[in-house]
Amino acid sequence: MKYLILMHVDPTVLENLTEEQQKLLGEGHGAFMAETKENGEFISTQALGDPSRSKVVRPGGDGPEVTDGPFVEAKEFLGGFYLLDVEDEARAVELARKIPDVQIPGLAVEIRPVVFSDLGDG
Amino acid sequence: MTTPVTPDEGLWRELAPQALARLLRTYGRDQFELCEDAVQDALLDAHRQWATRPPDDPQAWLCETARRRYVDRVRSDARRRARETRVALLEEPLDGEAEPGDDALLLLQLCCQPDLPRSAQVALTLRAVAGLSTAQIANAYTLPEATIAQRITRAKRRLKDLDGDLPRPGHAEERLPPVLDVLYVMFTEAHHTTSGAPVRDADLAGEAIRLTRLLRQAVPDSTDVAGLLALMLLTEGRHPARVGELGQLIPLDEQDRTLWNHTLIDEGLALLDEVVPGAQPGPYLLQACIAGVHAQAADTESTDWDEIHALYTVLDADTGGRNPVIALNRIVAQAMVQGYAAALSALDDLVANHPDLPRADAVRAHLLERSGRDAEAVAAYRRAIAATVNAAEQRHLRDRLRRLVHVEE
Numbered sequence A: 001m002k003y004l005i006l007m008h009v010d011p012t013v014l015e016n017l018t019e020e021q022q023k024l025l026g027e028g029h030g031a032f033m034a035e036t037k038e039n040g041e042f043i044s045t046q047a048l049g050d051p052s053r054s055k056v057v058r059p060g061g062d063g064p065e066v067t068d069g070p071f072v073e074a075k076e077f078l079g080g081f082y083l084l085d086v087e088d089e090a091r092a093v094e095l096a097r098k099i100p101d102v103q104i105p106g107l108a109v110e111i112r113p114v115v116f117s118d119l120g121d122g
Numbered sequence B: 001m002t003t004p005v006t007p008d009e010g011l012w013r014e015l016a017p018q019a020l021a022r023l024l025r026t027y028g029r030d031q032f033e034l035c036e037d038a039v040q041d042a043l044l045d046a047h048r049q050w051a052t053r054p055p056d057d058p059q060a061w062l063c064e065t066a067r068r069r070y071v072d073r074v075r076s077d078a079r080r081r082a083r084e085t086r087v088a089l090l091e092e093p094l095d096g097e098a099e100p101g102d103d104a105l106l107l108l109q110l111c112c113q114p115d116l117p118r119s120a121q122v123a124l125t126l127r128a129v130a131g132l133s134t135a136q137i138a139n140a141y142t143l144p145e146a147t148i149a150q151r152i153t154r155a156k157r158r159l160k161d162l163d164g165d166l167p168r169p170g171h172a173e174e175r176l177p178p179v180l181d182v183l184y185v186m187f188t189e190a191h192h193t194t195s196g197a198p199v200r201d202a203d204l205a206g207e208a209i210r211l212t213r214l215l216r217q218a219v220p221d222s223t224d225v226a227g228l229l230a231l232m233l234l235t236e237g238r239h240p241a242r243v244g245e246l247g248q249l250i251p252l253d254e255q256d257r258t259l260w261n262h263t264l265i266d267e268g269l270a271l272l273d274e275v276v277p278g279a280q281p282g283p284y285l286l287q288a289c290i291a292g293v294h295a296q297a298a299d300t301e302s303t304d305w306d307e308i309h310a311l312y313t314v315l316d317a318d319t320g321g322r323n324p325v326i327a328l329n330r331i332v333a334q335a336m337v338q339g340y341a342a343a344l345s346a347l348d349d350l351v352a353n354h355p356d357l358p359r360a361d362a363v364r365a366h367l368l369e370r371s372g373r374d375a376e377a378v379a380a381y382r383r384a385i386a387a388t389v390n391a392a393e394q395r396h397l398r399d400r401l402r403r404l405v406h407v408e409e
Helices: A011-015 A019-039 A089-096 B009-027 B029-049 B058-076 B083-090 B100-111 B118-129 B134-140 B145-161 B176-192 B198-218 B223-242 B262-275 B283-296 B305-318 B324-338 B340-353 B360-370 B374-387 B391-408
Strands: A002-009 A042-047 A055-058 A065-068 A077-085 A108-113
Touching (some): A002 A089, A019 A042, A019 A077, A042 B145, A089 A108, B009 B029, B009 B100, B009 B118, B100 B198, B118 B134, B118 B176, B118 B198, B134 B145, B134 B198, B176 B198, B198 B223, B305 B324, B374 B391
Antiparallel strands (some): A002 A108, A042 A077, A055 A065
16 A cells, blocks of 8 residues: 655744754654665655745646746645555554654654556556 | 477466475575575576477476576575585485475465565565566556565565474465465455556456466365455456446446456356355355356346345354455445345444444445435545545546536536
8 A cells, every 4th residue: 555655844944953853854764764665665755845946837818827836825835755655554654653854843744545656667 | 298398478487486486395495585596597598498409398497407506506605604504405306296286385375474464475476476577566566666676575584584394285274364365465456456557457366366276276175265266257257347448447237247258257157166065155255156146147136136145144244243344245235135224224333333444435325326315425425535545436436426416406
């Protein structure tokens, strides 16, 4: 069963990280990737650029219109994600608890089941 | 055998697991990695030589070549601590008495080691017994090759670490339950994978059937094995009518039954005729019997729902009422026999005990729609769509919901 773990971040929280928290994030993600890879549960991970780099394309009068900025204006934004393949939801939650973000106030991760996949190699 | 051999993939996949099983039986399962490498070496040798010099007995040739390759590898592996013991072992001849079916069964039993996680058992079975490449398995599960490769590596390492002997050849009763479970999981995953890539699915289902056929040959007396095989044949036989051109799911009552694969269905029905009389039916055989009743009906109306309801009731009791999915299916049959009101009331009771039961809202929506309670059905369909993680099922539920909403407007 595939799950997407979305990492929600808040820019002000990221700006005010202590040295230790910075280290916790860096080493914690490394350890998390190593563990899920070792278990054969890891599929992929991506970190996303700042939402100020976003472009939104939506229907307009003369065909699709392109505007700058995120689709939803919010304090938190999607910082990145892990795609995992695990036995069940309980295991996805168990793993999510090991992501260092959940130890830093103001950050959080969200777990969503995947309903369709195509990795583009078949 | 004197006919020249044209090596094709089917033949490789039949011969390679046998050669692997023989090496493992002779040298021990802690040698899994090395034995597998030796078989790969032997397959390469076969590719090079068979075109010009085909062997009289391909299986014997491959086993012997694999054994020699194993010897080469052990001899050249100076780091191996127990080298001398191994070299002594190498002088032992290969056990020539075993039947090919025994080899496949032995490998199946080995791969279905109960201490391994189910996903590892399945991956290892597909790799070692079915002879699929890591890339093929990855493709079947829409996973990256690295993920599958790691699962297999880890499973082999765990096998090596676990104490105990190899399952004994000819003792099919050992580990039969996990073996059947793995084959069943392999098969149902093929039918439950999300839509959009039907080509992928066929492979897994085909492999599960092929392996269950092998198992049936090796253990002809087991009604559980026969039941699982019949269940697979009858389910696979209905598959062509189950998925529409756009990958959408077509429920049984709307299927064009002329599209069914009647060769598979007839084989499944014949198998039931053979094993059902006098059998003490286990869960797989009971499910096969239910599939058999459906397969013999021309349409939903002429289906023997009394029989299906009775079979589900036995199955429900058989599993101690602990499997709510079976209870849910029994309720669908109950609706056809006792009416929608009785079924809805049974559903209320079931959900009270299993609040998070998947598909409960889908069944409720269906029952409400049939009862003409459209507004409640719409709400239930919406909940059901949110609850499912299967894209094809989601699409099917949305279609139903759309129909109802359009009628309302």
